[in-house]
Amino acid sequence: MQAQLSLAQLAARCGGEIVGNPNLLITGVASLASAQAGELSFFSGASVQQLAATTAGAVILAKDDPGADQVPATVAKWLVAGAPRTYFAHAIEQLYPPAAPAVSGVSPAANIHPQAEIAAEVAIDAGAVVAAGAQIGNGCTLHAGVIIGRDCKIAAGCVLYPRVVLYPRVVLGENCTLHAGVVIGADGFGYTDNSAGGIDKVRQLGSVRIGNEVEIGANSAIDCGTLDDTIIGDHVKIDNLVQIGHNVTIGENSIICGQTGIAGSCRIGKYCVLGGKVGIADHIEIGDGVRVAGASNVTHHVKAGETVSSILPAMPIRQWRRLIVNLRRQKTTK
């Protein structure tokens, strides 16, 4: 399942220079600690001991990395101008071309509405359901059990893993990857008090528009907009079990880590990084390039470029008990 490439061929495609045997055939990739002869690894400065002891065939290093002296003489060095991890990722792309989908064409056990428009070259597996008016672009893969609502538009090259659900009218840009269990376009959580002391649902009329090259992790959910659409920009990367409320907009190239929740009507800028388990209150505006530390909760607008945090790190239980006692004392005496 892997291309046969020499170190020199890899460097020709990805950049950098080889010190050692350029004809070494790379048979795989692995971490520094577990790589064997013939395998490629990389060094990012984490553990010089691991580097000195590696049995890898070749290691990618930054060309000015002083650790280069520690590489065993039998190990080829691939010296690069940028982050070794980036070169490593690019080498993997060369060595492991993406697997062909498990099916090609439309499985007879899929359920395609006659009024859906399916491009010529697609892979649609058993149990997938495509409703009327939906458009599936060329090169798309719908894995088993994917469900596409009415009038959805899926551009070319998208991969939808098993059991992804798109509600009606969702728009996906090119080359998006949605992992298993993702739900796009369910109703936003909108209610209004009624005169009987109860609550009435506010109908959610919008949908969700997702840009190009977006990736969304397993079992995450993005709600439809109330009136307008919820919007996810190009190149946004969203991890597992993330909740994105109605009317949110997220700027291009932002990264949202696992279990983060963004309440309704927030505007998140471009190139932001939200750590895992972050909470953003509704209607918050977050500028471009903002970083929010994991497990922090944002209740005020954040200006472009700022880094914010409210994580309280876990501590031994006795220290924590004293801390809570002190906090309570402050509350009552001041």
Added chain:
Amino acid sequence: MQAQLSLAQLAARCGGEIVGNPNLLITGVASLASAQAGELSFFSGASVQQLAATTAGAVILAKDDPGADQVPATVAKWLVAGAPRTYFAHAIEQLYPPAAPAVSGVSPAANIHPQAEIAAEVAIDAGAVVAAGAQIGNGCTLHAGVIIGRDCKIAAGCVLYPRVVLYPRVVLGENCTLHAGVVIGADGFGYTDNSAGGIDKVRQLGSVRIGNEVEIGANSAIDCGTLDDTIIGDHVKIDNLVQIGHNVTIGENSIICGQTGIAGSCRIGKYCVLGGKVGIADHIEIGDGVRVAGASNVTHHVKAGETVSSILPAMPIRQWRRLIVNLRRQKTTK
């Protein structure tokens, strides 16, 4: 997809009075900032500038709202006695009757056990599976891939979006809406230490009973009870990715926002509001009308009517670092 109604017709059905052209045909709804001629919007006091600049056809306002003076002369005013947002929601109900389901009747690609009882008028889409002994009431829609376990009872008018799973014996009241990926009745998380130093599973024998008019968001999970049932009261609204443990009871009209988790055996009162990302420890009792601020963790019982919080709001990273240093200092010196 939208009814043609004049302003006067809407006011006749929903209440309030029209100042301006009562015969204006409403062609859609939109936010103040984006509404065009012929479209209806509403003003809740948020931005008088937006109100003054709106190009909507008509705007709903509270009849004593001083902002009414700011409405452009070309825009009709619909003055109401209550919250404009509530009237707006009711107008939407008039203008956008619910879409007919994508299918009517039972899809030949659904899988209905011969011993299931299916009412005469239902919509069951491809890939749905209904087990023996299950009852599906009149007017129910089971979207594609919905899976109904043995002996479940689903009352009239329920809508189950794609891939909802009900474990055996779950009971749903009338007019419930369950969004895609919801799981009801999976085993509660119950274990007991065994004599070998390990843990044994405690079999979970109960199920889940859900009242009328309950809505549950995408990918949320409600566990079955250990002995008795987990119980969700009438009109409860639950957002996405919420976890509700075994033996919990939630009183009617309570609202649970996204990513909140309620551990086993809690009792939540009526008319409570739990914000997003709230955590409730096991066996906690929360009275009627309690409000829990988002991202707060409840470890003690809360009396009826109280509002509680423990959210720590995110701050610039340097302030946060000082805060952590100060908290640590307190821990060690006192």
Added chain:
Amino acid sequence: MQAQLSLAQLAARCGGEIVGNPNLLITGVASLASAQAGELSFFSGASVQQLAATTAGAVILAKDDPGADQVPATVAKWLVAGAPRTYFAHAIEQLYPPAAPAVSGVSPAANIHPQAEIAAEVAIDAGAVVAAGAQIGNGCTLHAGVIIGRDCKIAAGCVLYPRVVLYPRVVLGENCTLHAGVVIGADGFGYTDNSAGGIDKVRQLGSVRIGNEVEIGANSAIDCGTLDDTIIGDHVKIDNLVQIGHNVTIGENSIICGQTGIAGSCRIGKYCVLGGKVGIADHIEIGDGVRVAGASNVTHHVKAGETVSSILPAMPIRQWRRLIVNLRRQKTTK
């Protein structure tokens, strides 16, 4: 659905001695407060009033429990040497043998690739999809809509509830239970900056190996490893909506409660207990037997046997406001 056993028969199988009528036929199990004549309950010391008022047929108690004096004379006592709840769990196993699966054999509405290897005695329900090269062991149940990727290996006795998804090459040990909506083996969240100021995906080449007797709750997600596999040890119990990142290893017999998230490359020891809503930062090492209080966030390594916490318990809103004011004041004046 329940075996007819007398108290004496139960004690013979589970241990302990009967004080009262040993021939009492047990017709069910229930909590102390709701048990009726013929039903078995247990007392763990929680509420002596409930014990004194119980109408159960029999109650399990620790043999040295002073509460034994409070048991009504009409109620049989089953005195045990260990935790009553453990005996109660074992009695339930005797009284309620596991239900036979809803199907036996392979449903004609399942979709099994001809190159999958299916053991002789399995139950595979409608809509399940098994890809080429997958192996399904004897005694396994794949409920409706389960999707098994290429080359997965599922050992004997596993139960996969509706809509579980296994990505390719996932390995499950014996007698695992995966609840509805679980996703195993989706891509880890790995990206690297590219020279254009954007981000490139790092291909995720590993898979997930899961030991014996593991249980995983509804809609939880475990990502594949980047190079090596993500590893879950024997007897690990994972609750609902849990996120486990790429390259994580979890030692045997550890317990992970609902909505907890473990970021990439963490190593969690054996016999750990992580409460609900816990967050563990990436690359953290947690020793054997560690306990993390619910809603705590771990950002440093934790040594074996420690208990750590950072939960801030919710308090009345006015106290909370004072607390926040005090914390802010500290930040600015010190």
